Every structure is written in structure tokens, then in C-alpha cells.
Amino acid sequence: MNRYMGRVGATAVLAVWGTLGCTSANTTSGELNQGGFSYATVGDGRSDVASRTLTNDYGGNNPVPVLAVGGQFNVRFVPKSGGGSEWGSDQIIPAAPGLLAREGANLVAKRPGQSAILANDGSVVRDFVHVQVKLVDRVQLSRVDAGVETVLGDSETITLLAGQSSVDLAALPMSSVGEILAGSMPYAWSIEGDPDIVTLTSKGGYQNGLSAGTKAGKVTVVVRVAGQSSSFHVEVSQ
Amino acid sequence: MIPVLRLAPIAILALGAVACGPSYDQTDFNFRTSPPVPVSITNDRFTVTEGIAVGFIALPMSGSKEMEGEFRLETSDSTILGVSRGTADRSFVVWGVAPGTTTVRVRLDGEVEAQIPATVTAQ
Structure with missing residues (x-):
């Protein structure tokens, strides 16, 4: 289990867009190495402490952010090929709606566990990344x-x-x-x-x-x- | 007439060879990613945990030779198991959508060559 987690941590790190309002973007490779995923705050007046937990300096050993059950967030994907255009939120698909559900343009963590987020254009899954969800204790x-x-x-x-x-x-x-x-x-x-x-x-x-x-x-x-x-x-x- | 008769066995052999082209035996799976929890993707069964995705290369084989043709994997129930092509040739991504059982159809040039049972387990 730890061996697998280590690999995921090294290859599939979500990056934080720092502060509310998504003013800076740092991406890191998905598990298929076909593009970069970015974690973004929702910016709807609620709060997100992600910018406290992760820095904007992403090396290969940064941990995947751990999300709170009930937490709302946004994931962006930019493929390596395709001119650097960001994919629309409708192309960012949670693998298991029972764990991560879509609400409008955002994703909501529903219960504890690990779940993949797929960059899926409808015919091809370009890349994906796993995130962890835990209860607020x-x-x-x-x-x-x-x-x-x-x-x-x-x-x-x-x-x-x-x-x-x-x-x-x-x-x-x-x-x-x-x-x-x-x-x-x-x-x-x-x-x-x-x-x-x-x-x-x-x-x-x-x-x-x-x-x-x-x-x-x-x-x-x-x-x-x-x-x-x-x-x-x-x-x-x- | 005699030369034609002499060639008949050769013609029959040639026809036989065409009719008995390489036949599908199995699919070879090679993982491209390391999922955070173990999954099992084999010719006998897919076992994937809900929420977990894995990328792999799948090659249709006849004996020890890779077969040519349009090769596809399809889920029979996308509410249980997701299956999609990847970007690389004969690459695929499979993910557990919800606990349950279904099958994965193996198609080569449109023909269903195999139906592999698939189980998605709960987290």
C-alpha cells in the first residue's frame, strides 16, 4: 500500500492555484504523463485552506492534497498537446460519483476514500489523477x-x-x-x-x-x- | 487438364490457409500506471476498487503473435465499470464507478472475441 502511495505521490500531484480567485497556476503531471492537473479553490465566499497546506513550488515529492469530506473544489486540466488550452469542467470526470460528485462546475467530496479524477473528452481518457478524501476529525x-x-x-x-x-x-x-x-x-x-x-x-x-x-x-x-x-x-x- | 489436376491440392491448401487465419486466443495486459490500491486486470477477470483508475496497454494475441485490426474494450455497464481508450495505440483506462459486477467485451474488427467478467469492490 505504501509503495503504491509513494508512486502516486511522486507522479500524480495536484497543484494548488494558491489563493482564492485562482490567480496563479502550477500544474504537475497526471499519472499517464499526458498533461497537468491543477487544484483550484472555488472562490464562492466559502473558505479553502489548501493554500496553507501546499506551496506553489512543486517538485516530485509533494503530497497529493487530502480533501475534507464535504469540501468543494475545482480541478483544471491542460494537456501537453493541444496548444496549452485548458479543458472545460465538463471534461473533468470523477471516477466514482459516490466518492466525488459533480455539482455544477465543481467537485464535492462525498465520503472518505481515494478516487480518480479523469480528463475525459468523451472518446479518450487523456489522463487522470487520484485524490484522497478524509473526514474532518x-x-x-x-x-x-x-x-x-x-x-x-x-x-x-x-x-x-x-x-x-x-x-x-x-x-x-x-x-x-x-x-x-x-x-x-x-x-x-x-x-x-x-x-x-x-x-x-x-x-x-x-x-x-x-x-x-x-x-x-x-x-x-x-x-x-x-x-x-x-x-x-x-x-x-x- | 492434367496440369490443372496437379495444381488442385495446392489450391485447396491455399484456400485453407485463408479460411484459417490467426485466431484470437487472449489479450495481454501491461500496466502503464500504479494505482494507489491493487487492481487485477487479467483475461479471466477484472477486479477494480470503486474510484480507482488504472491505465494499461492491451494487445490481442494469437498464440505469441499480436493480432492486427481494430481492437476495442467495452464495458457492458458504465454505471459499474468505466472503460475508455487512452491516447496511445491500444492503450486503455479502466476505473471503478460503483460496486457491482459486469463484463468487459473484447472486440477485434467488430467481432466480440471474449467477454471478461468484471467486479468493482467497495472502498
Whole structure:
């Protein structure tokens, strides 16, 4: 099994289009070496943490991104021959609809497993690539200070000064073995407690901001994604 | 008249040779890819896991010789097993669509030469 995975990892890596909006493209070879596949974020206002898990520098040993069950994503294919034209989304076919299903121009991971994505023009399969899908096992919360992330422990308390402090947050969907899972998913952030103590300043999807209000007190911040949730406490002092 | 009679056995042999051209015996399969979980593609049976694809070269054989002609593999049920041509000569891609059983038809110049049972197993 590991031998096979190693081969796939070396030859069939999906590339990330980096940030929301698909501004950069990095492709890597499919398993038949007939073209390049690119992973793209959906860009519909949901979130995708793929750009955190993979860099834009693709050598031969980059792992295939692991997708979250429920995650939505987009795959592009450019054949080696054919003038570099990108194939339409209707030519990107998931092998098993029970594992990966098409929803409009996007693919949605339905249940855990491995599935091929085929570049199929209707008469010929030009190339294909396998992806892995896993369940979101937990949500890892981090606070971000000047770009430095600190993982928050379960039910940890953040202390802020009233009217002054703010902090950025990130919630990452994790597999049972600690992989960050890719795929666009809705994130639900909420505050349990007095909204005058703390407010959330949405930064979109898995990222959020937290601002201390004018009132002292303690609240709980909860984030839910893919059926899992995580929380931490915020204490605001005068 | 006598020379014609003498040539008759040769003519009969020649006709026999035409009627008994190379006959299909089997298909040789050579994998082009390494699927993430093992699959089995043989003359007796295809066994593929749902969601898994494999690319291979398939050659129709008569004895130890590759046969000429238009060679195709077809699935009898594309909701169970997907089969498509690849880009290279006599290359194919097979993938498991959903758990179940079906057959793969082996066609040479339009004639069905074999029907190979196929099983797609669940993940």
C-alpha cells in the first residue's frame, strides 16, 4: 500500500492555484504523463485552506492534497498537446460519483476514500489523477499575531483589554492523523455570551478577527465546520 | 487438364490457409500506471476498487503473435465499470464507478472475441 502511495505521490500531484480567485497556476503531471492537473479553490465566499497546506513550488515529492469530506473544489486540466488550452469542467470526470460528485462546475467530496479524477473528452481518457478524501476529525484553532500562529488549546482563554485589543484567528479542519484538509467549506463562527464584550470581524471562511468591546467580561467563541466544532474563551478586562 | 489436376491440392491448401487465419486466443495486459490500491486486470477477470483508475496497454494475441485490426474494450455497464481508450495505440483506462459486477467485451474488427467478467469492490 505504501509503495503504491509513494508512486502516486511522486507522479500524480495536484497543484494548488494558491489563493482564492485562482490567480496563479502550477500544474504537475497526471499519472499517464499526458498533461497537468491543477487544484483550484472555488472562490464562492466559502473558505479553502489548501493554500496553507501546499506551496506553489512543486517538485516530485509533494503530497497529493487530502480533501475534507464535504469540501468543494475545482480541478483544471491542460494537456501537453493541444496548444496549452485548458479543458472545460465538463471534461473533468470523477471516477466514482459516490466518492466525488459533480455539482455544477465543481467537485464535492462525498465520503472518505481515494478516487480518480479523469480528463475525459468523451472518446479518450487523456489522463487522470487520484485524490484522497478524509473526514474532518477536529477543528484546530489558532490565534495569529503579526503572522505568527499559536495553536489554542481546548477551551483555552484569550485575554484582551477592553476597547483596545484585537486578534486574528484561524480554524483548520484536521484529519484524525493531523493533516490539514483542503476543500471549500462553510465555517460558522459564533459568540456565546454578551456581544458587547467581544465582536467577530469576519475575514472570510476559516479566518476571522476578534475585537474587544467596551465591556469587561468573559465569552466563548465557537467555530463549526463539517460537523465538528471547537471553542475557546475570551476574557476582556478594563 | 492434367496440369490443372496437379495444381488442385495446392489450391485447396491455399484456400485453407485463408479460411484459417490467426485466431484470437487472449489479450495481454501491461500496466502503464500504479494505482494507489491493487487492481487485477487479467483475461479471466477484472477486479477494480470503486474510484480507482488504472491505465494499461492491451494487445490481442494469437498464440505469441499480436493480432492486427481494430481492437476495442467495452464495458457492458458504465454505471459499474468505466472503460475508455487512452491516447496511445491500444492503450486503455479502466476505473471503478460503483460496486457491482459486469463484463468487459473484447472486440477485434467488430467481432466480440471474449467477454471478461468484471467486479468493482467497495472502498
